[in-house]
Amino acid sequence: MRKIVASTYSTSSSPPGPTSAASADLTYAFVPSVPQQAAAPAVEQLSRSRRPGPWKHRWRAWCATDAARTLREAGSVWLASVFAACVLTVMSRIGDSKAMSAHTLFMAWGQYDWGWYQWIADDGYAARWGDGRIAAFFPLYPLLVRGFDVFVPGPSLYAALTVSALALLGAYLLLHRLAEREFGPTVARRASWCLAVFPTGFFLLSPYPSSLFLLLAVGAVAVMRSGRWWVAGSLCALASGTRSAGLLLAVPFVFEYVRQRGWKLRLDALAVLLVPGGLLAYMTYTYLAEGDALAFIHAQKVWFRELHAPWFAVIESANAVSRVPLSTGQVNVLGLGAVLFMLTLLVLSVVGPWKVRRDQFALPLLALTQVLFLICFPVMSQPNERLMSVARHVLEVFPMFLTLAVLARVELINRVYVIAGLTLQGCLLAFYLHGGWIA
Structure with missing residues (x-):
């Protein structure tokens, strides 16, 4: 012993x-x-x-995965966007003690087209069928707002802001994954930032369907690139139920399918028929409710939108710049600037040192159809606002923001874009929150 x-x-x-x-x-x-x-x-x-316990090992292992890195990098952009929007909202009301309540600050985001989505979310289309303009607003976004309104306290605007914020987070995550797979981690880290600091980027957090459409479009293209055709078709159907521009996703769908499978069609080629599914569902509803399956087209006439050659609106807007002062022609300047900016990026994506690979040609092809769709239907009621709302809708042309992220690897381009974008966005957001018309 x-x-x-x-x-x-x-x-x-x-x-x-x-x-x-x-x-x-x-x-x-x-x-x-x-x-x-x-x-x-x-x-x-x-x-x-x-x-360390088993859960710590699992946590550390997960933190080292690509999914965790994507969440950190894209999530940080989302948090920065939300934080900056909150700060600028408060700063825009300094000096007005009556407007500093949380409710008043939130309600300042409910401008212009939000009124139409609010009517649809609260009362449905039937309450406003007498006004033919309401059919121009597609149903998926207000349906989601109505669903979230059950759980989110307060007016329906709170639910709308929640839907937009969550959709934007998903869009940033998917955009990061797509950019990393196509262009590498450096471009992936910059892609979401390029989108967030665009001068009208705050519309992605506003009660509009822009962030929802962006989420669905990015997701659809991402799964097209990986060859999951039925999932891609389903996402395209949801996109076409959000905006009529969702039909344009059929172009990259066909291109990618032929590139990957050739002309030997298989059963999954039928997935392309899902692309107009959302629009067809909306047309069926309007036919049953009002006897007009083409109500969304007839509504565009009420909004004075007509089909013209793509150069018509651009030339008209350029002529208006010289005769309309900036104080009243801000919509024209923003719209024209956004179109020219997108067209420049489009050219750079197919010509020069920053052009995409041949197998990536679906990206600029989608961007081309989106830009053409925006400029071929100008507003004819206002000679000085032919490109009305274009400065907001270009946020959905995400392939060009991927090209911009590639360009931003040049430090000078990155700094100039960030500084100019943030400065303009701060001014435009303050103007918007006080009822100013932007897009």
């Missing part, structure tokens, strides 16, 4: 060496003898208590 105690003492208290009888007696006096069979479980339990 003395040998066991001495061994236990020497390994736990002092280095091994010769011991005298006196020291052995001291050992017996102060350290009780413990059998090895009893000491081993205690030592093992102590070592286990110092190890």
Whole structure:
């Protein structure tokens, strides 16, 4: 027994060496003898208590995954966007003590077209069928607002802001994954920032369907690139139920399918028939409710939108710049500037050192159809606002923001764009929150 105690003492208290009888007696006096069979479980339990638990291992392993990195990088852009929007909203009301309540600050975001979506979300289309303009607003976004309104306290505007914010987070995440797969991690980190700091980028957080459409369009293209055709068709159907521009997703769908599968069509080629599904559902509803399946087209006439050559609106807007002062022609300047900016990026995406690869040609092809769709239906009621709302809708042309992220690898371009974009966005947001008409 003395040998066991001495061994236990020497390994736990002092280095091994010769011991005298006196020291052995001291050992017996102060350290009780413990059998090895009893000491081993205690030592093992102590070592286990110092190890990280299984959940910590899982957490650390997950933090090292691509999904966690995407969430960190894209989520930080989203948090910065929401925080900046909140700060600018408060700053825009400084000096007006009556407008500093949380309710008043939130309600300042409910401008212009939000009124139409609010009527649809609260009362449905039937309450406003007498006004032919309401059919121009597609149903998926107000349906989601109505659903979230059950859980989000307060007026329906709060639910609308919640839907837009969550959709924007999803759009940033999908855009990051798509950009990383197509252009690498450096471009992926910049892509969401390029979109967020665009001068009209705050519309992605406003009670409009822009962020929802962006989420669906980016998701659809991402799954097209990976060859999941039925999922892509379903997302395209939801996009066409959000905005009529969702039909344009059929162009990259066909291009990608032929590129990946050739002209040997399989059963999954039928997934392209899902693309107009959302629009067809809306047309069925308007036919059953009002007997007019083409109500969304007839509504465009009430809004004075007509089909013209793509250069018509651009030339008209350029002529208006010289004769209309900026104080009243801000919509024209913003619309024209947004179109020219997108067209410049479009050219750079197919020509020069920043052009995309041949297998990525679906991206500029989609961007081209989107820009043409925007400029071929000008507003004819206002000669100075032919490109009305275009400055907001270009946010949905996400392939060009991927091209911009590639350009932003040049530090000078990155700094100029960020500074100019943030400055203009701050001014435009303050103007918008005070009822100014932008897009």
